[in-house]
Amino acid sequence: MKRKSVSIIGVPMDLGQTRRGVDMGPSAIRYAGVKECLVKLGYSVYDEGNIKVEIQERTILDQKTSLKNLTAVAEGNERLAHKVEEVISQRRFPLVLGGDHSIAIGTLAGVAKHSQNLGVIWYDAHGDLNTAETSPSGNIHGMPLAVSLGIGHPALTNIGGYAPKIKPENIVIIGARDLDTGERKLIKEKGIKVYTMHEIDRIGMTNVMKETIDYLKERTEHVHLSLDMDGLDPTEAPGVGTPVAGGISYRESHLAMEMLEESKLITSAEFVEVNPILDEKNKTGAAAVALISSLFGEKLL
Known part of the structure; x- marks a missing residue:
């Protein structure tokens, strides 16, 4: 890591999807000892607490769109974008804990303010490239990558006051195995680089x-890691809202994090979709902390 100071930012957001409990993800990751692990590795760690997410009646659909909880998701992400931007201005590494993957909208809005040419590694079973027109569900947690490309509802694409945040040629998706029709079309149109599970099996995680x-x-210039815990196989990370069989193994994920640490490429990161209600004795929260530790330099010897 280029910075020895880390700010932990929790985002208890569960409005980007329909399964309750993922708002407790930041607490589960903290409970599993993320701060203690980073301190042990020699980092100065500042826990910034949680971004405020309005507790309200969940709207089935926004009145004028097919998007669920649009206003609340947008407001939470505006607060997150501001906080991430502030942390980077203080020369600290922003480590964002989710919460559902809709929070990547705010993280990327804050990070990209400090980078004209931001790279993104999207470690996920899903592409998260849907829009209101292509989404089967209206869940915003399936849209953050499209939104960050400037594709989607203006209330989301304009978070932070500008759009787009990233370029399609600067994205790499790793672990994809569940893509909707509209997402496949967008990937081909934009030329987004994707390593599906087929490629991981065929050439191995080291080569990927x-x-x-x-x-x-x-x-x-800078690279952001957005890691959805459903990128891992459900046997290794059961506490996620949208599990997909046949995922990346725990060992492969550690290897990936270790190689990223060795590359010194990652300048911001988020770990999302930990749902303690669906978990087994905080197995997924503990896995998130283990992967964070590898990303920040923990080694066996």
């Missing part, structure tokens, strides 16, 4: 990460 690192190092 080496290619990803080389690809982003050539074309970007």
Whole structure:
């Protein structure tokens, strides 16, 4: 890591999808000892607490769109974007804990303010490239990557006061195995680089990460890691809202994090979709902390 100071930012957001409990994800990750692990690794750690997310009646659909809880999700992400921008201005590494994956809208809005050419590694079973027109559910947690490309509802794409936040050629999706029709079309149209589970099985995680690192190092200034715990196989991370069988293994994920740490490429990160209600004795929260530790330099020897 380029910075020895880390700010932990919790985002108890569960309005980007329909399964309750993911708002407790930041608490589960904290309970699993994320701060203690980072301190042990020699970092100065500042826990910034949680971004305020309005507790309200969940709206089935926004009155004028097919998006669920649009206003509340947008407001929470505006607060998050401001906080992330503030943390980077203080020369601290922003480590964001979710919460559902809709919070990536705010994280990227804050991070991209400090980078004209931001790279993104999207470690996820899903593409999160839906819009109101293509989404089967209207859940905003399936849209943050599209929103960050400037595609979607203006209340989301304009968070932080500008759009787009990222360029399609600066994105690498790793672990995809559940893509909607509209997402596949957008990936092909925009030329987004994707490593599905087929590629991971075929060439191995070592080559996937080496290619990803080389690809982003050539074309970007900073790189953000957005890691959805459903990128891992459900047997290793059961506490997620949208599990998909046949995912990345715990060992492969550690390897990926270790290679990213060695590359010194990552300048911001978020770990999302930990749902303690669906979990087994905080197994997923503990896995998130273990992966964070590897990303920040923990080694066996």
